[in-house]
Amino acid sequence: MTYVISEACIGSMDRSCVEVCPVDCIYEAEQLLVIHPGECIDCGACVPECPVDAIYPEGELPLDQAFFAGLGPMLADGVEAIDAAVRAHLDGRGARDRSGVGADEP
Numbered sequence: 001m002t003y004v005i006s007e008a009c010i011g012s013m014d015r016s017c018v019e020v021c022p023v024d025c026i027y028e029a030e031q032l033l034v035i036h037p038g039e040c041i042d043c044g045a046c047v048p049e050c051p052v053d054a055i056y057p058e059g060e061l062p063l064d065q066a067f068f069a070g071l072g073p074m075l076a077d078g079v080e081a082i083d084a085a086v087r088a089h090l091d092g093r094g095a096r097d098r099s100g101v102g103a104d105e106p
């Protein structure tokens, strides 16, 4: 199992989770942070630090957030792959308004 950062991180990205992660397994993508599933030791330390309650144990991820569980494994392909997938996901849902600051669309 691993922990997963969900949609609520988008627009926040305050990095509180990064500060407390003992194994530095949280990586920054364009619009949100992503936990590396192979490096996360399931300690749960990041969960209470998140001001928007974006972090879940994978098994407790709400069904409508299932997309975000797929991002961690994509770290193997680089952050660019994640950025493209997140953009496509948000565009598909018409959720551009939530994409946050500094995320210029091409």
Ligand code: SF4
Pocket (backbone or CB within 6 Å): 003, 020, 021, 022, 023, 024, 025, 026, 035, 039, 040, 041, 042, 043, 044, 045, 046, 047
């Ligand atoms: S559960 Fe622990 S190891 Fe995994 S991302 Fe959170 S703080 Fe890091």
Ligand code: SF4
Pocket (backbone or CB within 6 Å): 005, 008, 009, 010, 012, 013, 014, 015, 016, 017, 018, 033, 049, 050, 051, 052, 053, 054, 055
């Ligand atoms: S603490 Fe929560 S909102 Fe902040 S960067 Fe981490 S997951 Fe995103």
